[in-house]
Amino acid sequence: MMWRLAGCIFCVFLSWPLGSGPSGAAAGAPEEAPEEQVRIEVLFKPEECGRRSRKGDLINAHYDGYLAEDGSKFYCSRHDKEGHPQWFVLGVGQVIKGLDIGMMDMCAGEKRKLTVPSTLAFGTTGKGPVPPNATVVFEVEVFSVSRGPRSMEAFQQMDLDKDRSLDKAEVKEYLKLEYEKGGKPREEPFYEKLLTDIFWKSDQDGDGLISAKEYNIYERDEL
Numbered sequence: 001m002m003w004r005l006a007g008c009i010f011c012v013f014l015s016w017p018l019g020s021g022p023s024g025a026a027a028g029a030p031e032e033a034p035e036e037q038v039r040i041e042v043l044f045k046p047e048e049c050g051r052r053s054r055k056g057d058l059i060n061a062h063y064d065g066y067l068a069e070d071g072s073k074f075y076c077s078r079h080d081k082e083g084h085p086q087w088f089v090l091g092v093g094q095v096i097k098g099l100d101i102g103m104m105d106m107c108a109g110e111k112r113k114l115t116v117p118s119t120l121a122f123g124t125t126g127k128g129p130v131p132p133n134a135t136v137v138f139e140v141e142v143f144s145v146s147r148g149p150r151s152m153e154a155f156q157q158m159d160l161d162k163d164r165s166l167d168k169a170e171v172k173e174y175l176k177l178e179y180e181k182g183g184k185p186r187e188e189p190f191y192e193k194l195l196t197d198i199f200w201k202s203d204q205d206g207d208g209l210i211s212a213k214e215y216n217i218y219e220r221d222e223l
Contacts, residue, residue, distance in 0.1 A: 038102040039115035043139070049107035053145045055091030059103065060144040062086070068115060068135040074128070085143050087194070096121055099138060106142045114138045146178050155215055166210040168195050 053059060062085050065075035077086050088094040090103060098116030106112065118124070118133045126132040147154055158166050158174040172191050179186050202210045 036117050036119055038098050038117075038120060040102050041113040041115075043111040043113055044109075045111075046107065046109040049110070051107065051145050051147075053090055053104055053106045053142065055104070056147075057090050058087065058144075058146045059090045059142060060085045060087055061103070061140055061142045063099065063138050063140040065130075066137045066139075067130065068137050072129075074130055074136075087197070098136070099140070102138070103140060103142070106140075106145065108142055108144050111139070111141045114140060144184065155212065164212045166215065167208065168199065171195060171198060171210070 051057075062077045063075075064073060064077070066073050086095075091100050093100065096116070098114060098120035101120065102112060102114035102116065114137065116136050116138065118135060121136045122130045122132075122134065124132050126134060130136060154174065155166070158170045160170050160173070172195055175191055175194060176185070199208075199210065202214050204214050
């Protein structure tokens with residue numbers, strides 16, 4: 001059975017939250033793993049691998065999903081959101097648990113094949129074209145890994161006036177510096193869209209600010 005990072009046939013949303021976890025594998029060979037763990041195969045890793053993904057990082061990636069039983073494709077991120085790579089915070093349940101686990105310790109440019117048991121995917125009920133108790137396979141390609149706005153260090157860097165809260169100008173300045181530092185500056189609409197998403201998810205009381213408490217919605221010990 002051939003797995004390809006190519007054309008997309010049928011798409012469903014992958015943002016059904018199910019959790020987070022570990023990773024690791026040697027290039028080109030499946031990792032030995034117990035039945036209820038994600039099996040990781042590294043398809044490609046660039047020679048230069050800078051920042052490696054960890055919990056709380058902001059990831060930009062494409063991923064295609066297949067049913068392990070017959071190889072049929074049930075999801076393609078290249079058809080979602082006009083084909084743009086997906087943005088999500090790793091390890092906090094914004095994607096299914098198997099992706100949170102299998103995409104840890106990746107670097108920009110890396111590709112992996114992840115075989116995910118149903119307990120770490122769509123469970124006993126399934127979802128859309130994915131039947132109950134189905135093992136699924138994802139081919140993932142990471143385009144960027146950056147420090148997500150959820151660490152104490154990042155909060156302190158963003159909180160320019162030291163008032164223990166973040167406004168949009170502070171978060172935007174931080175994001176721009178991060179992308180420029182990585183040699184990938186973006187146009188203004190990119191930052192505005194990212195800001196809208198960050199504040200929609202984090203500004204729980206709608207006052208236009210992200211307080212230290214709201215910022216720590218993932219309950220990191222360091223905060």
